[in-house]
Amino acid sequence: QKEVEQNSGPLSVPEGAIASLNCTYSDRGSQSFFWYRQYSGKSPELIMSIYSNGDKEDGRFTAQLNKASQYVSLLIRDSQPSDSATYLCAVKPTSGTYKYIFGTGTRLKVLA
Amino acid sequence: GAVVSQHPSRVICKSGTSVKIECRSLDFQATTMFWYRQFPKQSLMLMATSNEGSKATYEQGVEKDKFLINHASLTLSTLTVTSAHPEDSSFYICSARAGGTSPNIQYFGAGTRLSVL
Numbered sequence: 001q002k003e004v005e006q007n008s009g010p011l012s013v014p015e016g017a018i019a020s021l022n023c024t025y026s027d028r029g030s031q032s033f034f035w036y037r038q039y040s041g042k043s044p045e046l047i048m049s050i051y052s053n054g055d056k057e058d059g060r061f062t063a064q065l066n067k068a069s070q071y072v073s074l075l076i077r078d079s080q081p082s083d084s085a086t087y088l089c090a091v092k093p094t095s096g097t098y099k100y101i102f103g104t105g106t107r108l109k110v111l112a
Numbered sequence: 113g114a115v116v117s118q119h120p121s122r123v124i125c126k127s128g129t130s131v132k133i134e135c136r137s138l139d140f141q142a143t144t145m146f147w148y149r150q151f152p153k154q155s156l157m158l159m160a161t162s163n164e165g166s167k168a169t170y171e172q173g174v175e176k177d178k179f180l181i182n183h184a185s186l187t188l189s190t191l192t193v194t195s196a197h198p199e200d201s202s203f204y205i206c207s208a209r210a211g212g213t214s215p216n217i218q219y220f221g222a223g224t225r226l227s228v229l
Contacts (some may be wrong), residue, residue: 099146
């Protein structure tokens with residue numbers, strides 16, 4: 001059974017701090033990794049995609065991928081109350097389909 | 113990013129009626145679309161994968177005769193909840209896979225909140 005695991009949280013950080021969200025996956029051959037943000041009552045919104053080992057930065061967001069450790073993370077710098085949401089990690093496994101395996105999500109609370 | 117439009121955003125219906133939900137990719141062709149269901153405070157659950165011009169592939173435990181999926185064109189997929197009952201009340205979300213240089217990215221519609229009375 002291919003799995004993606006996240007700590008459900010809530011992860012509480014003060015405004016202006018760095019929020020670190022983590023995700024591990026079981027399918028060693030996975031090639032595509034995604035972070036989505038989901039506000040309460042809304043649908044997921046793509047934040048970052050990452051395909052290669054290392055860091056990928058986009059504004060206040062940095063995704064980090066370590067395929068050897070089967071670990072992907074998302075850092076949010078200068079966290080704002082508006083960042084408070086559930087962050088979903090998604091992995092496309094090596095099977096022939098295009099469907100994702102989603103983690104259960106980490107709820108982030110940024111305290112003003 | 114690519115835009116996926118989903119309608120209606122909210123449906124309230126009586127038990128026993130059927131409800132159709134539309135999912136459109138507005139600025140790209142979506143060879144594959146996905147339908148998810150999400151209950152309160154739970155994660156997304158994939159219901160089915162829909163490929164244009166072919167039958168949908170349903171996940172284990174999802175009744176294909178109850179959740180009818182049609183993907184007649186590269187920009188439109190529909191989900192029909194037949195003979196809806198209160199236990200079908202949920203948040204239904206579609207996504208579409210964009211091809212090209214980012215073939216694995218799924219873009220989500222805004223979701224449809226279904227309430228069956």
